[in-house]
Amino acid sequence: MNEMTVSAAAGHTDVLVQGAQAARGQIRSGAYTGQTSALGPGIVQGNVAVLPGDWADEFLHFCRRNPKPCTPIAVSEPGDPMLPELGDDIDIRTDVPAYRVFMDGKPVAETTDLHDWWRDDLVTFVLGCSFSFEHALVQAGLRLRHWDAGTTVPMYKTNIETAATPRFSGPTVVSMRPFSPADAIRAIQTTSRYPSVHGAPIHFGDPAAIGIADIDAPDYGDAVEIRAGEVPVFWACGVTPQAVIERAKPPLCITHKPGSMLITDLPNSALAVF
Amino acid sequence: MNEMTVSAAAGHTDVLVQGAQAARGQIRSGAYTGQTSALGPGIVQGNVAVLPGDWADEFLHFCRRNPKPCTPIAVSEPGDPMLPELGDDIDIRTDVPAYRVFMDGKPVAETTDLHDWWRDDLVTFVLGCSFSFEHALVQAGLRLRHWDAGTTVPMYKTNIETAATPRFSGPTVVSMRPFSPADAIRAIQTTSRYPSVHGAPIHFGDPAAIGIADIDAPDYGDAVEIRAGEVPVFWACGVTPQAVIERAKPPLCITHKPGSMLITDLPNSALAVF
Numbered sequence: 001m002n003e004m005t006v007s008a009a010a011g012h013t014d015v016l017v018q019g020a021q022a023a024r025g026q027i028r029s030g031a032y033t034g035q036t037s038a039l040g041p042g043i044v045q046g047n048v049a050v051l052p053g054d055w056a057d058e059f060l061h062f063c064r065r066n067p068k069p070c071t072p073i074a075v076s077e078p079g080d081p082m083l084p085e086l087g088d089d090i091d092i093r094t095d096v097p098a099y100r101v102f103m104d105g106k107p108v109a110e111t112t113d114l115h116d117w118w119r120d121d122l123v124t125f126v127l128g129c130s131f132s133f134e135h136a137l138v139q140a141g142l143r144l145r146h147w148d149a150g151t152t153v154p155m156y157k158t159n160i161e162t163a164a165t166p167r168f169s170g171p172t173v174v175s176m177r178p179f180s181p182a183d184a185i186r187a188i189q190t191t192s193r194y195p196s197v198h199g200a201p202i203h204f205g206d207p208a209a210i211g212i213a214d215i216d217a218p219d220y221g222d223a224v225e226i227r228a229g230e231v232p233v234f235w236a237c238g239v240t241p242q243a244v245i246e247r248a249k250p251p252l253c254i255t256h257k258p259g260s261m262l263i264t265d266l267p268n269s270a271l272a273v274f
Numbered sequence: 275m276n277e278m279t280v281s282a283a284a285g286h287t288d289v290l291v292q293g294a295q296a297a298r299g300q301i302r303s304g305a306y307t308g309q310t311s312a313l314g315p316g317i318v319q320g321n322v323a324v325l326p327g328d329w330a331d332e333f334l335h336f337c338r339r340n341p342k343p344c345t346p347i348a349v350s351e352p353g354d355p356m357l358p359e360l361g362d363d364i365d366i367r368t369d370v371p372a373y374r375v376f377m378d379g380k381p382v383a384e385t386t387d388l389h390d391w392w393r394d395d396l397v398t399f400v401l402g403c404s405f406s407f408e409h410a411l412v413q414a415g416l417r418l419r420h421w422d423a424g425t426t427v428p429m430y431k432t433n434i435e436t437a438a439t440p441r442f443s444g445p446t447v448v449s450m451r452p453f454s455p456a457d458a459i460r461a462i463q464t465t466s467r468y469p470s471v472h473g474a475p476i477h478f479g480d481p482a483a484i485g486i487a488d489i490d491a492p493d494y495g496d497a498v499e500i501r502a503g504e505v506p507v508f509w510a511c512g513v514t515p516q517a518v519i520e521r522a523k524p525p526l527c528i529t530h531k532p533g534s535m536l537i538t539d540l541p542n543s544a545l546a547v548f
Binding site: 181182184185188189192200201202203204205206209229231274 | 455456458459462463466474475476477478479480483503505548
């Protein structure tokens, strides 16, 4: 690379981050309360789970035992709403477009500001999402069937149990993308670079081998066509920790509203390990 | 790593290289003329092809166009029998246990010393072999069916044509190893680190998709069992360039005798790109 291309590349990342910060500003002000999928292209978006301190330590242990579905990209200090690991000025109380509040596992409120709910023992977990690795797959020249169809990726409960802690347990949920074998090999290489956003697939081929009875009937999202010569490829999915927390019914839990995630200052490439 | 483990690791590589050099000394002296598979464990072994200068340049172009089956790990200067890329004192005329000499595509001699055949235009190509990536697969905790069976890996001609040059052409030959999907994913990751020894697989699953009519009837080597839940995984194979050269019938070509390869000074890990 000569100096001009280095400078152009740096400029590109700056533009991405400026776009992310502008979007987050709109969200913080309350001007934007919708879905984030089209915002901050190339930028890491995060799933959010806020838990009381006496549940947070155990959830961190659960994450450590189940890194493929549940690697946090940031964990806050107790009571501190800021997330310096993800950007200079990210306040979890205002910077997500919309939140859902659960008490004892039941939804009790939907809000766009957490100031009224904040407590000095709350711990924020931000979990990476498949947007980051899907961006890398598309950059690698692969096509995603659910992108082409304009639908939500199909997700399935499996017979692969997560490694439980006393209060957190449940099945691993996977997302599925069909590829030709050659593209599947490329997809395995590409996603292996992103261990914090589910990394390499955990299975390909026969759905029954991981307890999926009907590939055309996903538990979440929409079914996609699997064409002749293609194989379904299965990745651990961020719905896993959501389902595990729902099942654990902590006295208080706050999440992002599905589809309305936290936009960070990190370019997706920042998550690549090589 | 603390200093003691660094030193132990350095010592380990030293021991490997010393073992390789001792084996090569026996070979150079003529004391050993057999197979090399059990010699120099953890050390890169190479397939050898020596070609006249007016064929060598074109063969190098063929290799560049077909990197998965044919990436040389060393190419000599014309007429120079030494291979400094592979070790301090490697003389291709004496350091392979046994050679085969072909003229116009026909075998004309088998020898243990090339001094009588050497010419000042000859160029040596050393091509990596699957021993290096198989070593990495086993180090990664995977089991190889043909190792367990004590047989030669099954190899197949495919319908994937190599990218031809005027005199070199022919089908890609693949080797096959069966794995469970989870192990296949690990095998794809592991072999992706070794692009100079065939790298990632080029196919898995349906053999017919790459023109293999009967998986139980390999064109070279021995068939292996594919168990329930396993998929065949196919890598580009070093037999490809051998078959391509045979077909091209150069006036002179010298190869190692099958199974009796060049032992280098490089640990297998030296071929890993990350």
